[in-house]
Amino acid sequence: xxxxxxxRLFASLIIASxxxxxxxxxxxxxEQPLDxxxxxxxxxxxxxxxxxxxxxxxxxxxxxxxTTPSSMNASFQSAFENQLLALNPxxxxxxxxxxxxxxxxxxxxxxxxVSTTGTTTFYDGNNVLTGRALADDVIDVELILIFGGPTxxxxxxxxxxxxxxxxxxFLSSFPYLASPW
Amino acid sequence: xxxxxxFLGLSILGLACTILVAADHIDxxxxxxxxxxxxxxxxxxxxxxxxxxxxxxxKGLLSPTASASASFDEGVLVEFNIDNNNDNVEDLVIQAIPxxxxxxxFGPVAPGTAGTSSTIKTNNLLGSVSITPYGSQAITSVQSxxxxxxxxxxxxxxxxxxxxxxxxxxxASSFNNPGTDTFAGSNVMSIVVELPKSMLGGSxxxxxxxxxxxx
Numbered sequence: 001x002x003x004x005x006x007x008r009l010f011a012s013l014i015i016a017s018x019x020x021x022x023x024x025x026x027x028x029x030x031e032q033p034l035d036x037x038x039x040x041x042x043x044x045x046x047x048x049x050x051x052x053x054x055x056x057x058x059x060x061x062x063x064x065x066x067t068t069p070s071s072m073n074a075s076f077q078s079a080f081e082n083q084l085l086a087l088n089p090x091x092x093x094x095x096x097x098x099x100x101x102x103x104x105x106x107x108x109x110x111x112x113x114v115s116t117t118g119t120t121t122f123y124d125g126n127n128v129l130t131g132r133a134l135a136d137d138v139i140d141v142e143l144i145l146i147f148g149g150p151t152x153x154x155x156x157x158x159x160x161x162x163x164x165x166x167x168x169x170f171l172s173s174f175p176y177l178a179s180p181w
Numbered sequence: 182x183x184x185x186x187x188f189l190g191l192s193i194l195g196l197a198c199t200i201l202v203a204a205d206h207i208d209x210x211x212x213x214x215x216x217x218x219x220x221x222x223x224x225x226x227x228x229x230x231x232x233x234x235x236x237x238x239x240k241g242l243l244s245p246t247a248s249a250s251a252s253f254d255e256g257v258l259v260e261f262n263i264d265n266n267n268d269n270v271e272d273l274v275i276q277a278i279p280x281x282x283x284x285x286x287f288g289p290v291a292p293g294t295a296g297t298s299s300t301i302k303t304n305n306l307l308g309s310v311s312i313t314p315y316g317s318q319a320i321t322s323v324q325s326x327x328x329x330x331x332x333x334x335x336x337x338x339x340x341x342x343x344x345x346x347x348x349x350x351x352x353a354s355s356f357n358n359p360g361t362d363t364f365a366g367s368n369v370m371s372i373v374v375e376l377p378k379s380m381l382g383g384s385x386x387x388x389x390x391x392x393x394x395x396x
Contacts, residue, residue: 034280040258040394042297043217047390049204049338061209068296069262069390070269109269111388112224116233116378120225130386133225134236138204139340157355158348161341167365168335173228174375175319175330177236177337180368181245 042066047110048129049122049138054087054146055080055107064110073108080104087146088155094145095152096128103145134170134177139163204338206241216240216254217393220369221338224389227375232326235261235275237391238369241336248315248333248368253279258394259372260299263289265383270295273381276302277331277372284331284372285309289380299394307376328375336369 044065046052056064057079067075081104084091093099098106113129114120120131123141132138140160147155168178204221212218220241227234237259243251258278262271273289278301286307293300310322313332322329341360347353381387 034285036278036280036285036301036303038300038396040299040301040396042299042392042394043257044205044209044212044219044393045390046205046219046222047388049221052205052208058210062211065209065212066297068270069264069388072269111264111269111390112222114224114233114387114389115226115385116381116383116387117385118226120233131225132223134223134337137339160358161345161356162358162360163339163341163362166335166337166339167362170337174234174321174323174328175334175371175373176234177334177371177373179319180248180315180333180335181366 045069045110047112048107049132050142051107051110054142055083055104057083069109069111072110073105077101077105077108080108084146090149090154091146093150095148095150096145097150135165137164204340206338212393214240214242216252216370217257217395219391219393220336222389222391223337224387227328229375231377231379232328232375233378233381234373234375235389235391236337237261237277237372238334238336238338239372239393240370241338241367242364243333243336243368243370245366245368251315251333251368251370253284253312253331253370255279256396258299258301258396260392260394261288261374262390262392263381263383264388265381267386267388269388274299274302275307275374275376277374279312279331283309283311284329286327286329286374289376297392297394307374326377328373330371330373332371333368334371336364336367338364340364 052061052064081100084100084104091100112132115130119127121127122132122136122138144152144159147158170176206220207213219239221238223236225234261275263273265272274292275288277284277286287302287305290302290305308322308324308327308329310329311320313320315333339362342363344356
C-alpha cells in the first residue's frame with residue numbers, strides 16, 4: 001500500500017517537473033504535482049457544423065456523439081436520408097449534384113475535411129469542404145444544399161437566414177477569435 | 182401543394198425540436214450547456230500559411246454576466262482528432278486539459294487507442310498557456326512555432342436560430358431579411374491551437390473532428 005502511494009507520488013513529480021521544465025510560462029515555480037492519470041470517456045463529438053442538431057433524432061443525439069466517425073455511416077446514413085426528406089420532401093439533388101443517399105452518405109460521417117495545401121473554406125464558390133474558417137457562412141451553405149435544389153432556385157425563402165457575418169470582427173492574427181463581450 | 186408538403190414535413194420535425202440547438206450548441210441531452218458541450222469546431226490555414234489552426238469552443242451562450250464565473254473543467258479533456266490516411270480513424274490527437282489555471286496541450290501524437298476512451302499522453306507535452314481571465318487581454322503562448330490560447334471569446338457562430346425555430350415549428354414560411362443573429366452578444370470558452378502543418382502528416386487533405394471526454 002505504502003509503496004504504491006510512493007510510486008504514484010514519484011510518477012506525479014516526474015510529470016510535474018517535466019511540464020515545468022518545458023514551459024516558458026512557468027510563473028509558478030513550485031507547482032503542486034499535476035495528475036493527468038485516468039481514463040477519459042467520450043461525451044460530445046463534432047466535425048461539421050449543425051449535423052447532430054439538424055439530422056439526428058432526439059433519441060439518438062447522445063448515441064451519435066459517442067459513435068466513432070468510422071462507424072457513423074453504417075449506423076446513421078439511412079436515418080439522415082429520412083430526415084433530409086422530412087425537411088425537404090421535394091429533394092432531388094443539390095448544387096453539388098448529390099442525390100439523397102449520396103448527400104446523406106457524406107454528411108453521416110461527421111468529420112471536417114481540411115486542405116493542407118491551399119484555401120481552407122467550408123464553401124467559397126470554388127472550394128468545397130476544404131476546412132472551416134471563422135467567417136464562413138456555414139448555415140447558408142447547409143440551407144442551400146438541403147433546400148436549394150440542383151441550381152439553388154428552389155425554396156428561395158429557406159436558402160439564406162440573411163445573417164451573413166459575425167457580430168464582432170475577427171482578428172487577422174492569433175487567436176483570431178474576437179474578444180468576449 | 183409543393184410548399185404545404187414541405188411545411189408539413191418541417192412541422193413534424195419541429196415536434197421533436199423543443200430545446201435551443203444550433204451549430205452544435207446544446208445538441209444532446211447528456212452534455213447540453215455544460216463544460217463538455219462542444220458548440221463549434223473550426224480548422225483553417227493560419228496567418229503563417231505553413232500552419233494550420235484548430236479551434237474548439239465549449240459551453241456556449243454565455244452572457245457577459247455569466248462569463249465572469251465561467252471556467253474550464255479539470256475533469257474534461259478536449260481532444261482534436263486528425264485522420265491523415267482517409268479512413269476516418271484518428272492517427273494523431275492533440276489533447277487539451279486545464280490544471281491550476283493553465284491549459285496543458287499534448288501531441289500531436291498517436292492515441293493510446295483510437296475511439297471513445299482516452300488516456301492523456303503525458304510524455305508528449307506540446308506546451309501550456311495561462312487561461313486568459315475574463316476582461317484581460319488574450320494571453321498567448323508561442324513556442325517552437327506553436328501558438329496556444331485558452332479563455333473566453335465572442336462566440337464566432339452566427340445564425341438566425343430564432344426564425345429557423347419558427348419555420349421548423351410551422352409558424353413561419355421563410356427567413357426574414359435582414360435576419361437576427363441569435364448568438365450576437367454571447368461568449369464561449371475557446372481553445373485555439375496553431376501549429377505547423379508538417380506536424381500533422383498526410384498528403385494534402387486531413388479529416389478532422391473534436392471530442393470532449395470526461396474522467
